[in-house]
Amino acid sequence: MIALDTNILVYAFDNAYPKKREICKKLVLNIFNGKQKGVLTNQILAEFSAVVTKR
Numbered sequence: 001m002i003a004l005d006t007n008i009l010v011y012a013f014d015n016a017y018p019k020k021r022e023i024c025k026k027l028v029l030n031i032f033n034g035k036q037k038g039v040l041t042n043q044i045l046a047e048f049s050a051v052v053t054k055r
Helices: 006-013 018-032 042-052
Strands: none
Touching (some): 006 018, 006 042
């Protein structure tokens, strides 16, 4: 089981670091598609939301 961190979610959507993006995107997609199990906390989702909506 993978515990996702805010940084993994941010890098999955960040175009500034293509290598990190591909790795993180693959992790997130594997969990979403049921290939791996993963967990998120409400705090991680709140932090992710704050980071991606910051001006």
